[in-house]
């Protein structure tokens with residue numbers, strides 16, 4: 121409420137995303153249109169990784185708990201409140217890996233409300249079942265790469281018109297993940313991520329309560345047509 125949108129330079133450089141200024145405001149409008157509970161979010165840690173707000177000389181990769189993950193360059197980050205007791209007891213910000221979970225906008229409320237990434241078939245607090253369209257229904261799949269996590273088969277495009285401009289939106293949850301019981305496997309899609317090896321880009325776990333969403337990442341690209 122009364123949030124002051126980032127000041128946008130009057131002549132920003134064009135970006136590869138096809139948005140000629142910081143997409144933060146558009147992403148925020150999209151987020152509002154999803155009608156998620158505002159109490160989920162912690163604006164204190166919001167961040168924008170657009171070319172205006174994230175310097176091109178900045179790193180592409182960061183390391184936490186000895187594990188590399190991609191900086192979500194080009195995405196807008198909306199921080200999620202994490203249960204303090206759980207975070208402290210498990211030292212998740214120091215000892216857990218950072219991973220990404222691609223999903224669709226219609227699943228966000230159920231996932232964030234759940235506080236952990238659910239398993240396929242889980243009964244949700246909303247009364248629905250959690251549906252994931254992957255052949256393997258016994259694991260949660262994540263990736264240390266935002267590029268891999270945002271592949272469209274798990275992270276579909278949502279076309280939305282805002283201020284008469286059509287955008288392709290995608291949503292990914294940045295997570296803290298318990299390092300135990302992670303199986304790292306390769307992908308049959310080579311060269312998806314220029315920063316992390318494709319031989320270990322897909323992670324899966326069968327551990328409950330081991331993947332905690334800490335941020336919602338939104339990417340807006342101007343639609344190619346219409």
Ligand SMILES: [Zn+2]
Pocket residue numbers: 142143144168169170171172173
């Ligand atoms: Zn920005």
